[in-house]
Amino acid sequence: MKHIPNLEIKKMAMGGFGIAYAEGKAIFVPYTAVGDVVDIDITIEKKDYAYGKVTKYISYSDSRVEVQCPSFAAEIPCGGCDWLMLKYSEQLKQKNQLLLELFSPFIDKDVIYFPAPSPQIKHYRNKVFMPVGKNYQTGKITYGMFARFSHQIVEHNTCENHPPIFDQLANSLMEFCLKAKVEPYNEIEHKGQLRHIGFRCNSDGRQILVILVTLSGKLPFTNLLVKKLTTEFPQIKGIIQNINRQKENVILGKETKLLYGSENLYDNLCGLKFRINYRSFWQINTGTMEMIISFLQDFVNSNNVILDAYCGIGAIGLSLADKVKRVILLEEFPQAIEDAKENAVLNGLKNVSFVIGKVEDNLSAVLIKEKPDTIIMDPPRSGVQQNALEAIIQAEVKQIIYLSCAPMTLARDLNTLIAGEKYKVVFLQPFDMFPNTWHIECLAVLKHNDYNINMR
Known part of the structure; x- marks a missing residue:
C-alpha cells in the first residue's frame, strides 16, 4: 500500500471528503478538514485521482472542534x-463553497444564497433506523451505524444527531434481546431475527414510535417486550414489527404487525397538525422544514393554483393551502394520499384535491386538466x-419550485429546465437540514x- x-x-x-494533491492527482481523504496536514495510505488509486486513509495527523486545522462521539473517533468511524x-x-462555509462550485x-x-443554518445543530433528527448485529468477541447484540462504504456496524452508545431518548430506547431493547436470546440478523447467511431497530418522534418528544424490523414473523416474548418498553418509556405511542423477508439493502419490508398502540403519531408543522405513519416520509429536521415553508409563502399568493408533486402526506401543499386559491396533491403511494386526505380534514382545509399515481405517468394529464400556476416538487434523491x-416545460407552468436533498441531481434537472431558455432560476436558497x-x-x-x- 502506497504511503x-x-x-x-x-x-x-461532495461526499464529505477532504482533498489533497500529490503526484498530479486529487486525493480524497475522509474525516479531514481544510488546513489539516496528514500522512496517508492510498486505499484506491485511479489514473487521475485516488482515495486515502489518514495514518497520522501532523497538525490540525483551526476549523476543528473536539469530537465527543466515540463512534466517530473509532478506528473504523x-x-x-x-x-x-x-x-x-x-x-456552512464549506457547504456554500461546494454549492457555488x-x-x-x-x-x-x-x-445563490448562503445556507440558512439549522435552528438545532445537535439531536435534531426525528427519525433513525440502525442495523443490529453481534459483537463476536463479547457475544452481545449490538446496534449502530454502518461504516462508510461498508456494512460493518460501528457500535453506538450515544449519538450527537438524534435525541438522547433514542439511545435509551436502543439500550433497553438490547437488554431485552440479550435476555430473550433474540438472534441478530446475519446478512451473509440471511439468518437471524432482528435486522434493524427504528425510532420516530414528534417535535416535542411526547410521542414515539418504535419499529423492529425482523426477518420473519417470529419474535419471542413480544408481550414482555411491550410491557418493558411502555413501562420505562410512557411516551411510546406505538410498537411496530415490520417484516422484511428479502435479502436486500432496503430497510422496511411489506408486512406489518402492530404489537402495541398505533402505527401513527401526530406532529405540528407551521401551525398545522399532521398524522404520520411509521413508513411515511417526513423531513427529519422539523425546525429547518418550518423555515422552508416560511420561505415558500413568499412565492405564492391567493390567486395561485398549486400542484404539489411528490406530495407524500401533504406537508408542503397543505401548509400553503390557506395562502392560495387551490392545491392539487399528486402522490404515487395510496397510503400517503390517504394520510394527506386525513391531514386536510384535521386542519379544515377544503381547497385541496388529490391524485394517486406516479408523477412521471400522470403529470402531463394533471397539468393539462388543472392548469396550475405553480408546481412544487420535492422528489426522491434520484430527482425528476x-x-x-x-x-x-411544454405546459409552460409559470413558476417551478424545486426542493432537493441531492445537489447533483438538482443541478442536472435545473440544466434541463433552463435549456430551452423559457425558464430562469431566480432564487436558490440552501437550508441546512443535516448538520x-x-x-x-x-x-x-x-x-x-x-x-x-415578488422576490423576498
Whole structure:
C-alpha cells in the first residue's frame, strides 16, 4: 500500500471528503478538514485521482472542534457524520463553497444564497433506523451505524444527531434481546431475527414510535417486550414489527404487525397538525422544514393554483393551502394520499384535491386538466425523470419550485429546465437540514420568462 507523508488538505468535496494533491492527482481523504496536514495510505488509486486513509495527523486545522462521539473517533468511524469535527460555521462555509462550485457555472451567483443554518445543530433528527448485529468477541447484540462504504456496524452508545431518548430506547431493547436470546440478523447467511431497530418522534418528544424490523414473523416474548418498553418509556405511542423477508439493502419490508398502540403519531408543522405513519416520509429536521415553508409563502399568493408533486402526506401543499386559491396533491403511494386526505380534514382545509399515481405517468394529464400556476416538487434523491421535466416545460407552468436533498441531481434537472431558455432560476436558497454531515437541502425557484415574481 502506497504511503504519502505530509499532505495538506486544500479543499472539501461532495461526499464529505477532504482533498489533497500529490503526484498530479486529487486525493480524497475522509474525516479531514481544510488546513489539516496528514500522512496517508492510498486505499484506491485511479489514473487521475485516488482515495486515502489518514495514518497520522501532523497538525490540525483551526476549523476543528473536539469530537465527543466515540463512534466517530473509532478506528473504523461511523458513516453517519462526515463533518462532526468541524465548527458549525465552517460546515456552512464549506457547504456554500461546494454549492457555488456546482451551480455558479450556469446560474447567476447573485441568486445563490448562503445556507440558512439549522435552528438545532445537535439531536435534531426525528427519525433513525440502525442495523443490529453481534459483537463476536463479547457475544452481545449490538446496534449502530454502518461504516462508510461498508456494512460493518460501528457500535453506538450515544449519538450527537438524534435525541438522547433514542439511545435509551436502543439500550433497553438490547437488554431485552440479550435476555430473550433474540438472534441478530446475519446478512451473509440471511439468518437471524432482528435486522434493524427504528425510532420516530414528534417535535416535542411526547410521542414515539418504535419499529423492529425482523426477518420473519417470529419474535419471542413480544408481550414482555411491550410491557418493558411502555413501562420505562410512557411516551411510546406505538410498537411496530415490520417484516422484511428479502435479502436486500432496503430497510422496511411489506408486512406489518402492530404489537402495541398505533402505527401513527401526530406532529405540528407551521401551525398545522399532521398524522404520520411509521413508513411515511417526513423531513427529519422539523425546525429547518418550518423555515422552508416560511420561505415558500413568499412565492405564492391567493390567486395561485398549486400542484404539489411528490406530495407524500401533504406537508408542503397543505401548509400553503390557506395562502392560495387551490392545491392539487399528486402522490404515487395510496397510503400517503390517504394520510394527506386525513391531514386536510384535521386542519379544515377544503381547497385541496388529490391524485394517486406516479408523477412521471400522470403529470402531463394533471397539468393539462388543472392548469396550475405553480408546481412544487420535492422528489426522491434520484430527482425528476426527463419526461416529467419535459411535460412541465411544454405546459409552460409559470413558476417551478424545486426542493432537493441531492445537489447533483438538482443541478442536472435545473440544466434541463433552463435549456430551452423559457425558464430562469431566480432564487436558490440552501437550508441546512443535516448538520454535521456534508448533505444540504436546496430550494430552487424558477420562473417562466413571461411571469413576474415578488422576490423576498
